[in-house]
Structure formats: structure tokens, C-alpha cells
Amino acid sequence: MRKEFRDLAPPEAAHEAIASLDLAAGTEEIPLRDARGRVLAERVDAALDVPGFDRATVDGYAVRARDTFGADEADPAVLDLAGVVHAGTEPDVVVGEGECAEISTGAVLPEGANAVVMVERTSERDGAIEIRTGVAPGDRVMFAGADVAAGERALGPGTRLTPREIGLLSALGVEEVPVRATPTVGIVSTGDELVRPGEPLSSAAGEIYDVNSYTIATGVEEAGGEAVLYPHAGDDYDQMERLLVRAAEECDLVLSSGSTSASAVDVIYRVVEEQGELLLHGVAVKPGKPMLVGRLERSAYVGLPGYPVSALTIFSTFVAPAIRRAAGVPEPAAATVEGRMATRERYAEGRLRLMPVGLVESGPTRSVRDGDDGDDGADGAGETLVYPVDKGSGATTSLVEADGIVEMHPDTGYLDAGERVEVRLFSPDVRTPALFAVGEDDPALSRMLDRVDRPRFIAFGSREGLRRLRNGVPDVAVTTTGGAPGFETVELGSWTREWGLVVPAGNPDGVTDLADLVDRDLRFVNRTSASGLRTSLTAALADLAEERGASRHDLVDGIDGFEAGVRAHESPARKVLAGDADVGLGLRATAARLDVDFVPVGTETVRAFSTPDRAEKPAVRALAAAIDDGDAFDDLPGYEG
């Protein structure tokens, strides 16, 4: 039976259901040395005075203040030296009238003395000490308990332990601190097709690497929990039950995640209903509708959606706050940023949308209409622009192409370009990319990006890259379409690359030119139509057709595999390498890298364009410098700067 989710709960009900599970993991005593980032479970009062004794605050001489009254440079008091007190030793001297004792910073003020004269205001003469200033009782002395006194409140419950709190607790001699225990979170990934990273993978058997286990485990740790990974389970009821029950016995919270298959969800659903209690199934959010909340034995349970971006989105929206509450850790200050929508975004689906968005900094010049306050961009750093990441949620790459989430409420309708939005980042360590480039995939470009701080590049292809640049979202478009785009741009630089036909090592079919591709029965792998390489190929075929007085269409029809196309620049060559094709469209540099043969057809120019409002961004200038510098072309056959 395939279960359909009906009666979707409102998102607030999901928050409440998770809160009702009460993850609080209790208290534990841990060594102070390991307490960084932890949260005090109870108040710590000082158990001792700091300092524990009257203490000299300078190097100098311990004196009876009365003996120095009236002393000055012209008329020093002369005192007999009764002894020496070092820091960390018990004084073996008593300072009598007319006497003094040499004393180090931090040393115990000896009996009889009630003040210290700093060494700079003293001189030794004939074994006696000249004191060239008068001091009052208590001068240059820190009295016992003056810093912290026994019985005083030192730190309250809920205090996050940063270096300074660790310092205060050190001063109090605390060895072990009572902290909120770390909630343990078990992660059970489901799906027969999942393989843990590092293990061998069979694509023929439909296996894929398990993305959610490590992603969510890392998110759990970031939220202050301890993640426990369990082996993944298939759709078998008994196996799933054993795993979930074991995780529930060992952890405060169990998360299941991984499979998108309805049958696995069905199995989990049954296990939770039979071994615990299901509080909620299905939430009115996009993505993440099929979310489960319940109880398994004495543990809390949340079922996350299977797609990676959906899983991380639902985790960070609903689960991470509960883990932080249990750990006593506040939401990180850097967890959200404010920005303005770079484009208008419509929405009308009647449920909360957790919209994955990317961030980009505007140039020092505004690219979005001015708002009503003068704060942003005042320092010339630009403001944060926010754009929806429109890939399907099944794409793993959305994980790194989006920076966070904007919540669009069901009644929003649309967000206007320029409208202020708050973005909840996928991690407080996420930063706005310093460069957002789009366009043609290119190995030299990839090397150039290594020289730019925090770049983002998305290989949309040449034409789509230019279209997006015109729409004002990215900083840079990289294109092979030739010539200047039909809107105002700044050319950052260009280079050329040799393209042609990639064939197996040794060129077993003896391919010599494009005519062989048209005239012979060869299995060909093309690029997708977004690719500038395909445009170059099509143009070359048009030339050949003209030469022959034929139509391009007829020529193309004769090529087995021309219409389909693979997305990335190495993919055709890899198909050739794997023996799945006889000829692939590609670059000389790729053929060299993969050790296959290459039949040259032409050379195309790759150009990088920015727009006037972005061209002065430091990262854009860094890319221009990397193009100009030409290091990226070293050992890259067929490239010229």
C-alpha cells in the first residue's frame, strides 16, 4: 500500500510537536579544559577569594605606608631591607618600623607591610633602600577577594563558555563544570540504493552515495548535538525496526533520512506507529511535505525528506532549533543575513515555501532601486542581493549553489525585486560568495577561479550565462558565442581553446575530420544545446553543408547521437574513454587529460564579461587579473591567452 499524506499540518504545529518531544539531555560534569562552547547547567558561585591573599601589583618594596609619609625625590625615606618575597613563596620576613622587603609582582604582602612602592621610585644605596615617594595604605596592593570574593555569583546557568568564561572559571580553580549534556542524535538513512562515501559504488545497480547522513550529521554537530550514524536500512520492515529501535534506545533524537521512495517511508511510518507514537505526518511546507514527527520508545523521532536540499532545509528549519534548545545553545548571531531580492519572485501554492536562495554582493554602485534608508552600501561594499535557486530539489549541487532559505508565507503572492528579505543561512559559516560567475564550462576558467576568494560558478552554458548577466544577478558571464553581447558589458579578457573530436586512444576508427562524423557510422556524444562547444560544432557543420551544397539538417541527421547531449565539458570524452561512444565533442585539453586522442576541428574564443556596476568588485578584478596573467593556460594544450 502506498500511503498518501492528507491533512497537512501547519508549520507551527510541526514546531510545537517537536518542542513537545522535550529533547533536554540533562546535565553532565566535564573538565574545564574541554568546556569550550558548552553551556553552564547551573550557577557557579566563587568558592574562594581571588586573589587568596593580599598581593603586590608591581615589582618594588613592601613598606609600612606611615614610614613613607612626606618622602619625595628631594627627600627620600631610607628603609632597611628586611628581606625578599618572591611570587609563589610564603614570606619569611616581617616588615617592622623603618623596614621594607623587596617584593615581586604577584607575591604575598608580608606581615607588617600595608603598601608597595614601585621599583622605579626607589634606589639601593649602601644596602639600604631609598624610597622617593610617599604611599598610602593599600597602594599597589590587591587585597584578598578584591577580584572575586568567595560566595559571589560568578556565572549564571545558561552561560555559553567562551575563552573569557573559561578564564574566570580557571581563576576559581574549577576543575569540572556542570554543563548541559549534548543531545545525541541518531541518523538512520534509508534506501537500498545508498552507499556510504568511500565505499565502492555500482552505478549499473542504481547505487548512489548517501548524501544526507553526513550532511545532517554535520548540521547536528553545528547545532550542538552529537551525531551517531547508523547503517542504512532498506525497505525491509524487520531490519528497519531493529535499526530504529536500537537508535531510539541509544539516542535522545532519531532522524531518518535518505530514501525518497514511498515504500521506505511507509515502512518507517509503520515502525513508528507500532513502536512509538506518531504525532504528525505531513506538513504544509514546500519542500518537505512528507515530514514525520513522533516518539520511538523514549526517544524523539523526526523523519526528514529524502532530497538533500529538502532534508537540510527541513532539518535547519525545524530540527536544529530543537537541538540548540536542548543543548542550551543560542542561535548563532551569524545565522541570518538581510538582503534585497535581486529579481521578482511569484508564489501562490497555499503552503509555506522554504525557498533556497543564493546570495551575491552588488557592486559599490547600486544595482537595485534605492530603498528608504541610507545604511546599506555606505561603505562602498555593496549590498546583499538574494535570488532564488531554481534547480529541482533533487539536485545535490543545489546544496552549494544556494546559501540559505527565505521563508515565503502562503499568502505572500510575490516578493518584488528590491524587497528586503531575511535569509537563514545553511550554516553560520556560510559567506556571501565574493564572485558569482555563470556561463561556459572551461578547464582554464576553473583554474582561474582557484585564484579568486569565495567564487561561485554555475555552468549554465554560454547563452544562458549571458541572459542571466543581462538580468542583473551574476557578476560575470563566460561565453564562447563570439562578439559583444547586446547590452552594456565590460569585457574582462578572453582566451582561445582548440576543440574538435575526441576519439579512443590510438584513434582505432581512423577519424580525420568532421566529414568522417557525418559520413561514417560512428556513435557520437554531443554536448547539450546550452553549450558553446555545440554551437561551434553546429556552425562547422553548416560550413561543411555549404561546401557540399547540402542542408545542415541532412548532415546532422546522419550523425548517430547528435540530438541528445551531455551537460559537462568532459562528459563526451569520458563516454569515449568508457567505450560507450566512438567520437565525442570536446577540447584538446580534455583529450590530453584523459589520455585519449584528439582530432582538431577549430578554435573558439572564450570571453568573460561583467557589467558596469559589478566590474569594480574586487573579486571581478581578481578574475580579470587571472585571465590577463595567463598562468591558467600553462600545460593546458590547445589554450592561448
Add this chain to the structure above:
Amino acid sequence: MRKEFRDLAPPEAAHEAIASLDLAAGTEEIPLRDARGRVLAERVDAALDVPGFDRATVDGYAVRARDTFGADEADPAVLDLAGVVHAGTEPDVVVGEGECAEISTGAVLPEGANAVVMVERTSERDGAIEIRTGVAPGDRVMFAGADVAAGERALGPGTRLTPREIGLLSALGVEEVPVRATPTVGIVSTGDELVRPGEPLSSAAGEIYDVNSYTIATGVEEAGGEAVLYPHAGDDYDQMERLLVRAAEECDLVLSSGSTSASAVDVIYRVVEEQGELLLHGVAVKPGKPMLVGRLERSAYVGLPGYPVSALTIFSTFVAPAIRRAAGVPEPAAATVEGRMATRERYAEGRLRLMPVGLVESGPTRSVRDGDDGDDGADGAGETLVYPVDKGSGATTSLVEADGIVEMHPDTGYLDAGERVEVRLFSPDVRTPALFAVGEDDPALSRMLDRVDRPRFIAFGSREGLRRLRNGVPDVAVTTTGGAPGFETVELGSWTREWGLVVPAGNPDGVTDLADLVDRDLRFVNRTSASGLRTSLTAALADLAEERGASRHDLVDGIDGFEAGVRAHESPARKVLAGDADVGLGLRATAARLDVDFVPVGTETVRAFSTPDRAEKPAVRALAAAIDDGDAFDDLPGYEG
């Protein structure tokens, strides 16, 4: 010989000297699972396609698209079921013309099929499948490499690994990632008087707990380094040399810290000069003048000042950025906050001042003059006010009474009240306290503060507390001085506490009232004059003097220990408990807590006041609620709400 520091280097020279030491720790390969927060050392390109096969994106039926052309609800296509393909298995079916195969989300598209119809648009009838919609080739299929293609740039060097990057690397099956190695930082604390927290302490021998080692170690870890603690060293040259050389051999950077004694600094200075190279001694900053930068064997070396706040300040200003650079970790986004000066602060010492400051939130109503933009406080949350923490840098409590550092440049002269400043927090986890209360130390108050989120309380005493409240910095003053203050306040609530004379258990001297204190030869411990308790005592003595027709002065003169005074409310009772005094000024509650006897003298009222602009802050209201609620008085003898 005591060395004086001359020719102070400018702070920029200190930054440069540390940068010239080049801490970079190299590269290491670590398991992906442990890579959270680490920084990629090199680019990671995809080594495989994701997915590795053409994959169904829904549960449904794999079909040849052509077989569904023209199908709709009214006129479904009817296909024979050729088999089933589960996720994670190799298809054992080929879809021929007029056939379909049941397929799960994520399963391999079987040979022959080129599209998937979602299950919701199908029905089973008599063993055959009705397809109620037409699909195009590629519908509901994610092609191999569509997400990530082998050879594509996945993540660049310098990328911080947060959950989403861990997710992408999981998808690529990466087992070990090349990351920037963690710089190891050895910490050698110096000073014979230091004892590590948790070990027994002899105050008589002038021992104190080592504050800097754990504080700085925690700071090192926060900056992305690994801290290694070494035993602390005294002033002995050979011992110091052995320790420093060992640390230099084992670590990328050695920090010395701890002792404030000039002789220990001299010894270190000599070791560095003889075993390495001293690049810089003495920097024109306050605090932290006696800073050393150099090289010890092949390790970098920085000598930090001894006082905890100075050590943390110099560490966070000069050393932490170098550790972050070496680890490849950016400065945390939450490491600085903007605020306005709450008071005017003068400075004219000709060197950079790293001024420790506290933070407090203004109320929704502005308490500082309006600035030139309308951004702050627009949401009613108030703005961040910044005030100097004026304790001596020797005080450990400054660590938690200050939140960060404002840099005042040598030519600043003054910072005006209301002026915008940037505060570098002592840790990105430091938050602005939600409540800043000052005034009279009180055990019931301490319990009430436990019920307020992020409170700060400083026991300045009653009168000083009121004075500071009037000056507009704290939110609340707690006072026993009686009646309303002479400025506009909001009373949050009040309670009473019984005070009197604390005597040893069993009251061996048979003290019965205040007259005994005046008339008999008893060693007395008073509170400091800032304390409201002392004010109550003085008033009671005045009453007694009047009764007797004597002057208060005469009565006071007869009390051994009246003039001196200890700072904290439990301190006199603790002196009595320790046998150092016969009578102490204190509370009934304190006597009960410490199991000593109590002779009642009077009852005083403790009042909490806020100001109109702060009274509505949530934390101020929480304190008022805690006073009103009265739980804090449970089991606290002598208290009444």
C-alpha cells in the same frame, strides 16, 4: 638585571612581524566525516557522474515516450507490465514497444525506456497498466551526470566545509579530503606562583590559579588552531629553556603567558635571543606593551602580557588573526558588532588603546542622542550601547565584565557619547547581555538573575549602583539606601533582609547585641563603604550613640576593624568561619548557609530601580517578575518579599 622596554614598535609592525613568521601548517588528508569547519587545501573536481545512471525521479512506470503520445484521462494508453525495477538494483527487464516497467524513485531507468509516468497518472487494470497522460522523452528522468558531471569543478581551494559542502563531497563519494592542517600552538605559562585549575592551592604561599593557559588555549581553538599546554615554568633559565625549546620543536607557534614578573620576562627574553631570534620587543599599545615576537628554532614565538584581560586582548588582536590565516579560516562574521558610546571617553596617551568595553542594549526608546541615520532601533529592539570597563587589567572579573575591545587610535583624543564605534568581541559567541544590573550584592538577587536570560550584574554597592544608573549605562540598580533616588526611576520591586552580626558557631563570645561590639574587645570584619550593609550598621551605631549621649565617632573608634572592609557580602562571615575574626557584618541567610551563628540587629529593604527608557526591556520585566514571584526567597532565612 631588570630589562626596561624602550623603542616601542608601532602596532602595524607587530602585525607584520607575526605575519612574517609564516605559521602555515601545510596540508593533511582527513576523513570527510571529521571535516566540519575545516578548509579545503586544494580544488576538488568531481571524479564521477551524479547520478551515475539515468534515474527515475518519481515512483511510477518506465515507458517509451512514443507509446504514450496522445494518452489522456479519457483515452489512456494501455501498456503491458514487463517487470519491476527497485532502487538500488540492476534492472532485469527491457522495456519493449507497448510495454512498461514499474519503477521506484531513484531506480535505474531500464533499457528501452526513455521516460517515467508518475504513479498518480496510472491505474492497473487486469494486469495491464493504463497510462492517463502523454510524456516526452526524458520526462521524470534525471540523466546520468545531470547533477554533477565527472570532471566538473566541485569546490575550490579555501572553501570552508559546512554541512552543504560535506553533502556535495558525500555525493561525490569522497572519503578523505585535503584540508589545511591545523596549526599547533604551544602554551607555556610562566610564574612560580601558578597552579593549574583543579590542583590544590596554597594562598599562604602566594599561589594563584593559572588563568591564561586555559583562556588562551580556548582562544586558539576558537581561531582554528590546536592548543598544546605545557607545564608552567618558573624563572629558572634552564627550565624555561628546556620547556620553550620542547614546545618550539613540537608546535608551529609558541605562546608564553602567565607571569607578570619582570624577571620571568627577562628569562624568556634571553632564551628567545639565544635559541632563536627576537624580532620585536615592546609594542605601543595599551595594554600589552611588553609583547615579544620572534622565532624559536623553526617555530614562531609570541610573548603575551601576564594580566588575563591584557593577554586575551593582545592574543585576539595580534595572534588570533595569524592562526586563522594559517588555518585558512576567515574571521567569523559575528566577531564584531557596531554600537554607540554610552558615555564620553577621553584618551591621550600617544599609543593605541585596546579599550575593554561592555555592551548593553538601549530600551526601545532612545537613550543616546539620535544619529544621522534611521536604521538602528527601527524594530524596537534598541541599539547597542558601549561603555568602557574601567577595572584594572589585573582583575580576572574584567574578563566577563567586558565583552570586547574598541580600538582608540593614539590621536583620538576622545570618543563622544553617541559616537559610533566598532567592537571586536572577545569571541564570536559573546552576546550583548540582555540585562545589565549593578548595585548591592544580595543572595536573593543572585537567584533572581538565574531566571533572566543573559544577565550581567556587577556588585558596585548601593550608592555607586544608583550613581551609574543615573549616568544612563546600566538597566537596573539594586540598592538598600532607602527611599526613591533623586532622579526619574521606575521601581521594579523590593524585599527585606535581616542583617546583624555573624559569630562563630555556638557564639563562643556570647555576643548579644551591637553594644557588645562597641564595648568588648572583639576582632570585627566590616564591609567596604560602598556596601549598603555598612550604611545600615553605621546608622544603627548612630542610634546607639544617641541613646548613650556619645558621639558615633567614639563608638566606632572602639571597634577593632571598623575602618577597613571587605568587598563581598559573604566575606566577613567567611573570616569568622576561618577563625580570623570574632564578629562579622552579614546577613542571617549567609550565617545559615555557612553554619555559623547570627545575632540580629536590623532589617533593611532592598529595592530594584530601572529608568523609564529601560523599564520595558524584556529582561528588566523578567527581573521584576522574579521579584514579584518571590520564589527566590524560599529557604533564605531572614528574607521577605
